[in-house]
Amino acid sequence: MAINPYINFNGNCREAVEFYADVFESDKPVFMAFGDAPGDPSHPIPEEAKHLIMHTQFFIHGTPVMCSDVFPGHPYIQGNNISISVVSKETDEVKRYFDKLKVGGTVHMELQETFWSKAYANLTDRFGIGWQLSQEQQH
Numbered sequence: 001m002a003i004n005p006y007i008n009f010n011g012n013c014r015e016a017v018e019f020y021a022d023v024f025e026s027d028k029p030v031f032m033a034f035g036d037a038p039g040d041p042s043h044p045i046p047e048e049a050k051h052l053i054m055h056t057q058f059f060i061h062g063t064p065v066m067c068s069d070v071f072p073g074h075p076y077i078q079g080n081n082i083s084i085s086v087v088s089k090e091t092d093e094v095k096r097y098f099d100k101l102k103v104g105g106t107v108h109m110e111l112q113e114t115f116w117s118k119a120y121a122n123l124t125d126r127f128g129i130g131w132q133l134s135q136e137q138q139h
Contacts, residue, residue, distance in 0.1 A: 004057075005084055006066045007129060010076040013053035013069040016127045020065070021058040023100040024086075031056045034071065048072055060086055078128045085132040094119045094135045101125045101133075 009016055017029050035050030052069040059065070065084065070076045088094050098111045104126030111121040111133070119135035 004064050004066050006068075008068055008070050008076065009053075009127065010078070011052060011069055012127065013056065013067050016129075017053075017056050017058050017067050019127075023097055024058065024060045026059040029056050029058050034069075046072060060084075061088070084129065085134065087134045087136050089136050091119045091135045094121070094133045097131075098123070098133050101131055 007016075014031055017031075021027070021029050031053050032055045033050060034045050034052050034054045037045070037054060039045070049072050052071070053067070055066065055068050057064045057066045086094075086097060088097075095111060098121045102121075102123055102125075105123050107121070107123045109120070109122040111119055114120045117134045117137060119133075121133045122131070123133075124130050
């Protein structure tokens with residue numbers, strides 16, 4: 001069984017996922033907009049929703065992170081209910097991710113050595129998503 005984080009955005013899903021795909025050196029994402037879905041005359045897609053992303057994903061070390069925009073009229077609450085933890089064996093990789101994710105975001109804990117990791121950081125990116133970046137301890 002796979003467990004995948006799923007992030008909803010408020011109209012900026014395409015921009016966010018392109019950003020994350022670049023940060024984590026993922027394949028170019030494929031986007032399915034609400035307007036790309038097969039039509040249902042009893043439930044037409046409103047014009048303002050056709051360009052919004054119904055589904056896409058990017059990958060972090062082979063793990064898919066699924067994303068979409070919220071459909072117009074549905075609630076969107078940006079908060080601290082999601083945090084994604086990325087653990088890497090490579091300190092340089094953790095530093096690269098940190099340097100990109102912190103741009104326009106808020107750093108809660110600078111990249112530093114801790115008792116559990118040689119390189120750990122905690123931040124919220126410019127899209128309001130919380131990230132914990134950590135270099136995996138070698139035992």
